[in-house]
Amino acid sequence: MTRIAYREPKDMTEQARELTLARGNLNVYRTLANAEKVFTGWMLAGQAALTSPVLPLRLRELVVLRTAYLMDCPYELGQHRDVARTAGVSSDEVNAITSEADWRTDHFNSTELAVLQLTTELLTTRSVSDAVFDQAHRDLGSEATIEVLMVINRYSGLALMLNALDVDLDESARLPIPARKDRTDGLTS
């Protein structure tokens, strides 16, 4: 049960309200809106992350799910098990990635495996070996590597907040994936 009261959209600034409603008025946002002096900036960062076309949606959701699993965050897992399905991740793949070792299978292509290896090593040891970093970097390039790391940054930090505040998973509302102008010349998933 969520440990603090939700902030209702009508009690938010106009910008915070617009950002919250555009993202499904989820419990996570109505909880974090209690930090009203820093909430808007955090929402803007999320908007930028969700609309950047640099990472294939599928790859992004794989990183989110792996991070949520390793951070032991039921709220993120509850949301993104469903969001990932809309990004082309199959139910079997969701189960594989939210398990200790089953993700090392042929579900995933070599780039996805390199990124999952990096995510796993980083979140469990707080650093990454040369070989694992180099493979992900070689596959993705610098811009997309930083975006992967920023996804890990955001969702690991958010997991701490969600777990600390014990935010209830929304009954049915799920994060809407905003439209993005996907690159046609970029990475393939």
Add this chain to the structure above:
Amino acid sequence: MSRIPLVDIEQQPESIREFMARRGNLNVFRLLANAPNVFVGWSHVVDELFDSPTFDLRTREVAILRAAHLQGARYELSQHIGIARKTGLTEQQIDAIVDTEDVDAAGFSHTELVVLDLVTELCNTRRLTDDSFAKARAVFGDEALTELLMLVSCYYGLAFVLNAVDLDVDAAARFQP
């Protein structure tokens, strides 16, 4: 040695140059600017956290140093130990936060000890017990407690990026809080 090249400041868009002019020409910004689509959004988080009057500077640095230490974030420590000194934290207190773990004898206020306990439990266990949460809430109330979580979250998450890239500490440039 940084595993990803750092961008040239002169070649960055105005919004990124403006942010760096205010906050410092730091390696971390030159690293993250490789991903300009997310850098600008992230910079709003930094600005709001450091412009907010909710915490005094010293309390904020206690939380940041503790999170940086528990994450093994050499880069964050290199920037924030100097800032912590300027906010009045003593060498004994800084050592207690980032090294000796002997916080009881270092003369911290009750509020600072609650911050240290909260950050330590959160970073080590990824959650808070009912008792720890209640204790922190009694000191801070809902708004400031949530903002404290935002601050910890920012440095905890960023530490993964910095450690993954093995970012070099800055020779002279310093963050402007």
